[in-house]
Amino acid sequence: MGMNHNGSHDPRAVADEADAALEAARATLDTPPAADVPAMVLLVDDQAIVAEAVRQALAGEEGIDFHYCAKAEEAMKAVIYTRPTVILQDLVMPGVDGLTLVKAYRSTPATRDVPIIVLSAKEEPVIKSAAFAAGANDYLVKLPDRIELVARVRYHSRSFVNLLQRDEAYRALRQSQQQLLEANLELRRLTHSDGLTGLSNRRYLDEYLSAEWRRSAREHAEIAMLMIDVDNFKQYNDTYGHVAGDEVLKRIATTVEKCLGRAGDIAARYGGEEFLVVLPSTAAGGARLLAEKIRLEIEALALPHRNSLAAQHVTVSIGGAATVPTAGSAMTSLIESADRALYEAKRKGRNCVVMHDGTEQGARV
Numbered sequence: 218m219g220m221n222h223n224g225s226h227d228p229r230a231v232a233d234e235a236d237a238a239l240e241a242a243r244a245t246l247d248t249p250p251a252a253d254v255p256a257m258v259l260l261v262d263d264q265a266i267v268a269e270a271v272r273q274a275l276a277g278e279e280g281i282d283f284h285y286c287a288k289a290e291e292a293m294k295a296v297i298y299t300r301p302t303v304i305l306q307d308l309v310m311p312g313v314d315g316l317t318l319v320k321a322y323r324s325t326p327a328t329r330d331v332p333i334i335v336l337s338a339k340e341e342p343v344i345k346s347a348a349f350a351a352g353a354n355d356y357l358v359k360l361p362d363r364i365e366l367v368a369r370v371r372y373h374s375r376s377f378v379n380l381l382q383r384d385e386a387y388r389a390l391r392q393s394q395q396q397l398l399e400a401n402l403e404l405r406r407l408t409h410s411d412g413l414t415g416l417s418n419r420r421y422l423d424e425y426l427s428a429e430w431r432r433s434a435r436e437h438a439e440i441a442m443l444m445i446d447v448d449n450f451k452q453y454n455d456t457y458g459h460v461a462g463d464e465v466l467k468r469i470a471t472t473v474e475k476c477l478g479r480a481g482d483i484a485a486r487y488g489g490e491e492f493l494v495v496l497p498s499t500a501a502g503g504a505r506l507l508a509e510k511i512r513l514e515i516e517a518l519a520l521p522h523r524n525s526l527a528a529q530h531v532t533v534s535i536g537g538a539a540t541v542p543t544a545g546s547a548m549t550s551l552i553e554s555a556d557r558a559l560y561e562a563k564r565k566g567r568n569c570v571v572m573h574d575g576t577e578q579g580a581r582v
């Protein structure tokens with residue numbers, strides 16, 4: 218819709234979107250941990266004879282793929298390229314040694330969590346402890362027993378895949394939380410805004426005014442209000458139709474909003490063709506100036522209205538009031554005061570501003 222500055226959504230669609238996001242996250246989290254997952258083994262070892270032995274050990278195994286890299290310098294590339302679920306890493310290699318490679322896998326984001334089984338020439342406590350310190354997950358002496366090798370390959374692959382699934386579930390959950398947060402903000406915005414003009418609605422204005430009223434009372438500060446009503450608007454609808462009338466209301470809303478300068482100022486659609494402006498920390502004089510500016514800007518739109526009693530174009534009448542709230546004074550007194558001022562403006566012939574300042578209001582209440 219025309220002036221909608223925040224891109225209107227159907228509230229039901231927003232809620233449905235959030236529901237769908239949550240459902241997707243739930244489904245991901247409800248996925249049971251994989252019992253048997255395909256394993257991808259990458260052996261990094263310079264000795265072809267070891268490679269052949271491991272290949273044979275894994276050959277008859279269902280769901281285990283085998284890759285072999287003979288050069289330490291190519292190991293990192295091979296890991297990133299083959300995406301193994303477990304690395305079998307030889308410790309003693311020409312060029313880069315195995316422990317250095319283990320540390321390199323651990324410090325590279327793409328390979329950080331891949332399980333590493335170190336293959337050592339012998340059972341040696343010092344080497345073993347160095348391997349674990351470097352980040353290895355397991356330690357086997359060459360050549361390992363076939364049954365033990367297969368069992369460990371499957372065990373480490375499964376825990377790695379489960380880790381990836383868990384990470385994915387958390388990612389989905391975080392994403393759906395974010396979507397719910399955004400949907401909530403959108404719903405809140407929708408419950409606070411007027412569908413036709415995009416201004417605040419009466420519900421929000423009442424909340425806002427009540428908070429500002431209490432704050433002004435605490436701080437002994439002035440608060441002002443303008444009530445803006447379109448002149449002979451029933452005639453406008455009767456002459457140009459309701460759809461054209463709606464367009465006029467949108468134009469007026471945009472114009473009023475454009476006139477507001479301070480951060481605390483807000484405009485709301487208060488009723489059919491009635492707008493309310495709340496001006497915190499503003500005295501009657503300032504409010505009158507703003508009201509006059511709004512009235513003139515709306516005249517300047519020059520929207521034809523041939524059956525108006527006030528002019529040849531669309532005009533508004535504005536009633537304003539300002540006061541310093543005292544403890545126990547009702548905020549409705551300010552609204553009523555602005556309403557009376559508006560009534561006077563109408564009586565004076567429309568297309569004008571009448572302002573009630575604090576003292577006048579005090580005398581009348």
Ligand code: GH3
Nearest residue numbers: 446447448449450451452454459462463489490563
């Ligand atoms: P006055 O100058 O005394 O304010 O005269 P008026 O005709 O504007 O006042 P009245 O209260 O008699 O009529 C208000 C009209 O505003 C009635 C209705 O046709 C019109 N109106 C109220 N809400 C809407 C709306 O949402 N869209 C349109 N197009 N017209 C509306």
Ligand code: MG
Nearest residue numbers: 446447490491
């Ligand atoms: Mg009215």
Ligand code: MG
Nearest residue numbers: 446447448450
């Ligand atoms: Mg009117």
